[in-house]
Amino acid sequence: MALVPIFAQLDPDERHEIAQRARQKKYGRNEQLYGAGEKNPYLMIVHRGWVKIYRLAESGREQLIRVLGPGDFIGEMSFISASETDHFAVTLEDSQICSLHHEDIRGFLLRYPTIAYKMLETVTGRLEQTERLVSSLTGEDAERRIASFLLELAARDGKDTVELPVSKKDLASYLGTTPETVSRRLTAFEGKGWIRQGAKGRIEILDREAMAGM
Amino acid sequence: MALVPIFAQLDPDERHEIAQRARQKKYGRNEQLYGAGEKNPYLMIVHRGWVKIYRLAESGREQLIRVLGPGDFIGEMSFISASETDHFAVTLEDSQICSLHHEDIRGFLLRYPTIAYKMLETVTGRLEQTERLVSSLTGEDAERRIASFLLELAARDGKDTVELPVSKKDLASYLGTTPETVSRRLTAFEGKGWIRQGAKGRIEILDREAMAGM
DNA sequence: CGACTCGTTGAGCAAGGTCAAAGTACGTGG
């Protein structure tokens, strides 16, 4: 509980109060938390595991929106608009999720401003990231988007070997392209000696400079 | 002041306190509020007029991010990250802008939870809209994006004649396409009898059904 | 062990980006 960023600055008593209204639940791999068309009147916080959020286009195409890790939350949309969601939340691994009903959260937000402040920080950061994605979708070609994604992932983890958080199929949808193109570009990068592909979505970046400056 | 949504629920005394720390300024048309590389430690609220927010790609391409009208605000990014902005804010018309320094805003946010709550609502809504834009950029072709944009604009204003808030050049960058394509598609729509184009970016929608169902 | 999903590679094609040029609206300064 103390590890959840939005509650980090509360004192133990206050955290206890919130914990009492929270509902913990364990999920298996590939289990759906909620789907489009349902109402999800809960703020859901990931304690353990990974959850992917995606939308389904009419064409049936899966559009990956975001991947949640420990400490991340989802469901802040609906306690604003209170309408049905238009996306899906599915676990990627065995996960543990903590849910708070909107009624409760609203009260906590008004009572403990640090929570609202932290949530505002998080949502703002998410907005910034999404706006950067928009920029790259409109301004860069597929090759550069893929390269940028790898570099960003490597920079965030501070490592040269990155592990794709999702399948290449999902990654392709996130980057606004197709699995075929992702596969082709990565093979091309490998041919130029920029990266080396391992098993299980593991990619070692050999030449940052070249990739960044292409 | 009472018209600014994020301060709407405060009582007059509280609003007065905030107004005392605010700085009003008038801007002419096409005047820059701030640019990329600068720090903008202010929450800027539009009182009157219109402001466009855009990013400049290395190619020199202008990427329109958002248009602010009365009651909208910008600058919530930097009081989180406190780093330099990577975008530009320029007035489209004569405008009146109210600025609050981040130091002050932070205090107000923690003191008056309704402000934080309202801002969270706004930013969440903005995030939702941006995520929908991402979906349309990755899932729909240029023609449908343009049609959807017109329909959405018409739906929001509840009118059949919409007025483009920005130039077609800027609109093209927002929709992830080029001015040429926007021009061509609109001409095609006109040819099919779906719309009629007037002067000054005025467009009359003649056949919603056909456009929505294409 | 079999069925299914995911990943890779190939070939063809179309959407739309690019370049070019002409026309139009608009703001500015004389």
Next chain:
DNA sequence: CCACGTACTTTGACCTTGCTCAACGAGTCG
């Protein structure tokens, strides 16, 4: 108030990116 210059818009022609369809191989779950 008019004339000029600048930026935006439109139209045309061409060409590239990357999407689509298809087939095959590989890994994975039940």
